[in-house]
Amino acid sequence: MEWDWAFVWQIFPTLVEGVKITILATLLGSVLAAFVGLGIALARRSSNRILSRSVSFAAEFIRGTPLLVQLYFIFYVLPDIGILLAPLVAGVIGLGLHYGTYTAEVYRAGIDNVPRGQWEAAKACNLSARQTWMHIIIPQALPPMIPALANYFIAMFKETPLLSAITVLELMNQAKSVANSSYRYIEPITMVGAFFLAISLVAVFALRWLERRYGRVET
């Protein structure tokens, strides 16, 4: 079968609709992952052993199981106990939870890298726990984390096609429905690949810039 440019232009608007949803899911998912990761990282540092152990185990479990199955779980099992979610919402929760367990590690490394002296100085200045975190620790821990977080942002972007399995009409799903109705697979699927490759390559350059800008540890 030959590559047909006319068909490519014909399906282009449909695919762009899908790209919008893909980007939306990625953005919402990363915001959620950023917060979930912070929650996990803080819970694991908690002095309450039961809390820190159970959160560690849950994070470990989520990281050891496939995102696709987690999405199915959220989308198909939760309605049984009365929680009905729209496909996109379920997808964003799945992405956010899954990548939250990864960003938690980034936060942990970032927080551990803040020198001990800073904690002691905060104590010496009689700052409360909240003040210590808000004004001393987080402002210093955050910049070195940015490249690593951006890395997971890109990884999440590449995982969004999985959302098509729970009927979110993102790029992959649009391509599949176009392919199924026209019996032409070459153009839609290749276009999806090209879209992802193009956006990922741009993202890689942005990541290199972020690494140069924030990656070095200030002394």
Added chain:
Amino acid sequence: MIDWTGYIGLILDGALVTIQLTVMGSALALVMAFIAGLGRLSRFFAVRALATAYIEFFRGTSIFVQLFWAYFVLPFLGITLTPLQAGVLALGLNVGAYGAEVVRGAIKSIGKEQYEACVALNLGRWQSMRHVILPQALLLMLPTFGNNSIELLKGTAVVSLISLTDLTFQAQVVRAQTGNTLIPFTMILIIYFALASLIGWGMRSLERRMARGLDGVRV
């Protein structure tokens, strides 16, 4: 009351397919990682360019798109693959690209004095790689390879979407036949987690075994 024994058999069949995919995919990924990783360190520009193109392409697009491309587009180009072949190919090539960067990083991190010692001993390029550099670099690669094969295990869930009867696919079958969602999905989540833990444990013991005899030599 549902008779679960038959369904458990289905899910165990799925587990076998998942394990088979993981093992075969990992084998292909390992080969590709060494070919592309060493290719990026080659003296020849053409080999370096080829290896870089392979790595950037497979890391830049998502596993899902690659799998669909292999399964739906390649037949139009005259190459028909069974779902298992397409799955192993896509998983192996994808994870191999990530592994290639690990191979390159580990080889690069071997100290300059090791290369100088090889020159002093009049070893050829191949000999020094085989007897001096790789044995040391291999140990550095192992932990990341472990993580990569867990990623591959999680990636296998995606092949259920091209009608390969792996764990996730069988869970969907059980769901369709019994109408029960909680039990099949919980069951496969636990199986995936157990498999991931098994890989993690295996890699750690392999690492200990290989590190034996190197104590005191390594810095």
